[in-house]
Amino acid sequence: MNSIGPDDINPALPRRVLIAVDSSKASRNALRYASHLLPHGGEVRLVSVAENPHTLFPSGRHVGHTLDSVREELLKDAAAALEQAQALLASCDVRIETEVVDLSKRGGVVVQALVNAANAWQAELIVVGARHHHGLTRWIEGTVSEALSKLLHCPLLVVPEGYNVENEHLPERILFAVDGSPHAATALRFGVRFAAPDASLRAIYVIDRAVRLSDFVPIDALEDAFFDEGKHALAAAEPVLSHVSIRSSTALVKTRRTSDDVAHTIVREASNCHAQLIVMGTHGRRGISRWLFGSVAGRVAHLTQSPLLLVGTQDA
Structure with a gap:
């Protein structure tokens, strides 16, 4: 292990924190946990990714209208999740920005969209909620975790859905x-x-x-x-x-x-x-x-x- 002395420690909390947001309990739990780690006067970027409906449903001649409706619902859900997240962080002394990433326009996958958002914003920490065997956990399991950590230029905090956030x-x-x-x-x-x-x-x-x-x-x-x-x-x-x-x-x-x-x-x-x-x-x-x-x-x-x-x- 490399030699590290006390002089090498930066005592300040990360000031630019990106939090991945969706409508799940895991996301809300991650927000509650992250709220206790935010420094006064810090910056938070809440990012909600609306998946491309073409990747969720098979395509065909008669599904165009249905996919448009699904896309609208996904965007509406993403916006609602951001609104709820802002309310959860309302008591924190931080500046909050929000972003909805529409994969039907940008292409790509959810994890890459979050990585791009974190890197472009120069985040010092990214926070995600995890549901075991579902949702965000799949981004960090096995070899995917290695690919993600290579892409990210900042640490990754994973908060399990089942963790009881009891301390403020x-x-x-x-x-x-x-x-x-x-x-x-x-x-x-x-x-x-x-x-x-x-x-x-x-x-x-x-x-x-x-x-x-x-x-x-x-x-x-x-x-x-x-x-x-x-x-x-x-x-x-x-x-x-x-x-x-x-x-x-x-x-x-x-x-x-x-x-x-x-x-x-x-x-x-x-x-x-x-x-x-x-x-x-x-x-x-x-x-x-x-x-x-x-x-x-x-x-x-x-x-x-x-x-x-x-x-x-x-x-x-």
């Missing part, structure tokens, strides 16, 4: 998953900006003991390598966390021998400490397991019921 302040319990990579170092530096005063901050490094790896490399040798890397990664993280809060800790944790992996272990640790935010770097390296099983961050996004902040190396 910054997160008081944050879990950082580190793996010794520059991506994790960047994520740590960005993630501590969201910590409430005297927050409980915990950094973990997961030692993968899953027996599936023994087909390639002796498991004991892998454990030793992970142990050494983990000690260095946590040693680099500790001074950053302790600079931000006196309630900080680090830990080496291990997967179970069978029926377990790094992603499940991270989610389990987050549940055990009642984390109000998980922070991870994208494209973190985990050797052979990453080649075989894809992005750890993508799997955590699929599993977690806690908000998840994904940060790439470009997101200083």
Whole structure:
């Protein structure tokens, strides 16, 4: 893990936040969560994407009028979602802009439209709600999460629909998953900006003991390598966390021998400490397991019921 000192930490919250909006409960939950992260005087851009009806229904000679009606309804729903979102953020001291993206005119897909909007506006953070196995979650699962993080020039905050937004302040319990990579170092530096005063901050490094790896490399040798890397990664993280809060800790944790992996272990640790935010770097390296099983961050996004902040190396 790259060396990060307290002087490298920007204490300010992101001032330009783009929030993806639709009519779902997941979107409203994301708005409620994001409202506690917005700095006074900040800027928020609410973006609602109206999908192209041609991609939702088969085309034919007699469907033109129907598609026009569907398009009008989709645009009306997008505008209504923006109006509701503005009402939810009415008490926040921020400047709000809104945008409806009409894919029937611009073309493309929803995720690309959001990426384009975030990049064009130079957003410092993008927030999305997620319904597991539905809606926005599909944008961040598996290899799609890697493509999205490459396209985005800012971190991505994913708020699950089932997460109970109960506190009206910054997160008081944050879990950082580190793996010794520059991506994790960047994520740590960005993630501590969201910590409430005297927050409980915990950094973990997961030692993968899953027996599936023994087909390639002796498991004991892998454990030793992970142990050494983990000690260095946590040693680099500790001074950053302790600079931000006196309630900080680090830990080496291990997967179970069978029926377990790094992603499940991270989610389990987050549940055990009642984390109000998980922070991870994208494209973190985990050797052979990453080649075989894809992005750890993508799997955590699929599993977690806690908000998840994904940060790439470009997101200083």
